[in-house]
Amino acid sequence: MKEHEIRPEKLLNRYLELSAEDVKNYFANETRQEVSCVACGGSQTKNQFSKNDFAYVQCVECGTLFQSPRPTIASFESFYRQSKSSRYWAEVFFPAIAEIRREKIFRPRVERLRSLCETKNINVKCLIDVGAGFGIFLDEWRKCFPKAQLLAIEPSASLAQECRSKKLEVVEEIVENVVGHDNSADLVVCFEVLEHTYDPLDFLQVLKRLVRPGGYVFVSTLCIDGFDLQVLWEKSNQIFPPHHINFLSIEGFERLFQRAGLTNVEVTTPGLLDVDIVRNVCKHDPKLLRGQRFLSNLLGDDASATALQNFLVEQRRSSHAWVIGQRK
Numbered sequence: 609m610k611e612h613e614i615r616p617e618k619l620l621n622r623y624l625e626l627s628a629e630d631v632k633n634y635f636a637n638e639t640r641q642e643v644s645c646v647a648c649g650g651s652q653t654k655n656q657f658s659k660n661d662f663a664y665v666q667c668v669e670c671g672t673l674f675q676s677p678r679p680t681i682a683s684f685e686s687f688y689r690q691s692k693s694s695r696y697w698a699e700v701f702f703p704a705i706a707e708i709r710r711e712k713i714f715r716p717r718v719e720r721l722r723s724l725c726e727t728k729n730i731n732v733k734c735l736i737d738v739g740a741g742f743g744i745f746l747d748e749w750r751k752c753f754p755k756a757q758l759l760a761i762e763p764s765a766s767l768a769q770e771c772r773s774k775k776l777e778v779v780e781e782i783v784e785n786v787v788g789h790d791n792s793a794d795l796v797v798c799f800e801v802l803e804h805t806y807d808p809l810d811f812l813q814v815l816k817r818l819v820r821p822g823g824y825v826f827v828s829t830l831c832i833d834g835f836d837l838q839v840l841w842e843k844s845n846q847i848f849p850p851h852h853i854n855f856l857s858i859e860g861f862e863r864l865f866q867r868a869g870l871t872n873v874e875v876t877t878p879g880l881l882d883v884d885i886v887r888n889v890c891k892h893d894p895k896l897l898r899g900q901r902f903l904s905n906l907l908g909d910d911a912s913a914t915a916l917q918n919f920l921v922e923q924r925r926s927s928h929a930w931v932i933g934q935r936k
Contacts, residue, residue: 609712611884619701620845626693627848631660634687635850640677646808647672647860649867657842662849664842666832672860673832675853681806687850688804698766702742710744717799718748720878721826724932725795728824732756736793736818738783739801743771759793761786783814794823802829803852812868819935825870826932833857834927835882835920840889843896846927858924861931870933879926883907883917 644651650669653676657664666673688694702709725732733756737746740760750758760771760778768780779786796818805811815825830837830846832855837844846852856864858875865873887907890896897904906912920926 609880611881611888613712614705614709616705619704623693623696623701624845624848626691626696627851628660630687630691630693631662631850634683634691635661635679638679638683640679642677643674645670645672645860646674646854646864647856648863649809659842659847660849662853664847667857667860670860670863671832671857673847673855673857675849678806678853679850684806684850693851698764706742706744710748714744714748717745717828718752721797722752724930728932730795730824732794734793734795735759736761736789736796738796738798738815738818740771740776740778741767741799743767743774743776745797745799746771746776747774759789783811783818786818790817791820793819795819796823796825798825798827800828800830802827802856803854805854808854808856808864809867812864812870816868816870816935821935824932824934825865826930828928828930830855831858831861831877831927831929833925834877834879834929835916835925836885837927839886840896843889843893844885845889846885856929858929861929865931865933868933869936871936873931873933875924876921876930877924877926877928878921878930879928880917881928882920882926883913887913 645653645667648667648670650667652668653665654668655663656666656673662675663677664673665676732753735749735756736759738761740746740762743760746758746760750756758776760768760776761783762768762771762778762780763782765780768778771778779789796815798815802808802811812825819825830852837846837855847855861875862873890907906916
């Protein structure tokens with residue numbers, strides 16, 4: 609898989625442009641407040657950089673990168689409901705690459721998660737997907753487990769309708785407001801949402817509420833310990849406020865899940881795109897790796913680049929993380 613297949617450059621650039629415009633419309637005059645580390649709760653931080661007028665700091669204790677000081681949660685809620693960039697993602701960006709993502713992301717994701725469940729002896733009779741989007745994951749999961757009870761939680765009206773078109777049961781609401789499904793799921797999954805959430809601890813505790821005792825909570829999200837984020841830092845297109853505001857470290861994930869009351873926490877980084885992302889940025893900005901002869905040569909050779917990506921996965925150094933924990 610290559611980055612351009614799932615994030616076409618033209619569509620991505622337009623999405624980033626709209627995000628920058630939305631900052632002016634929704635956050636320009638907002639009062640902002642310092643927040644503690646979104647992972648471990650620590651109060652000691654170091655300033656790192658600002659982007660789109662959003663400051664990012666790094667936790668001294670666990671290494672998590674997060675946006676602070678933050679505007680109000682009401683501003684973020686208004687932004688996600690009404691902003692041009694959010695609508696562009698749902699109505700233009702994702703529909704254009706939905707089927708290629710089904711092939712390149714969702715089918716392999718189902719197989720990998722299925723294998724993980726077998727390893728942990730998780731019998732998934734009931735599965736809830738929080739932030740289900742177009743419903744592609746549940747659609748593919750149903751092909752493997754046709755008898756499983758599936759529920760899509762999706763607050764976007766247009767995306768909820770996409771889930772319904774696939775004959776999925778849908779709750780069209782933010783997960784914090786969902787009622788009637790507590791203690792019901794064997795597995796709750798949440799893909800690429802944690803980096804957007806205002807308070808990851810509160811969010812994770814809500815996910816735990818949906819899981820039966822002994823069940824599991826699973827999230828995939830961005831990891832600041834990953835290769836492309838470490839190399840590119842503020843130049844990374846994955847760090848683009850106001851959408852992405854939380855980048856937890858490996859230690860941060862472990863401490864966050866423990867704070868939420870989850871045990872047997874396991875963090876892996878099965879990412880495939882770190883090296884390709886850095887190579888693509890270097891094509892546009894050859895000065896990025898100036899003086900880094902070894903790394904430049906490594907990235908320039910296809911076989912070495914592939915071996916490097918495999919190494920990043922093995923050593924938990926990819927920026928795409930999978931985290932799973934069990935409710936007591």
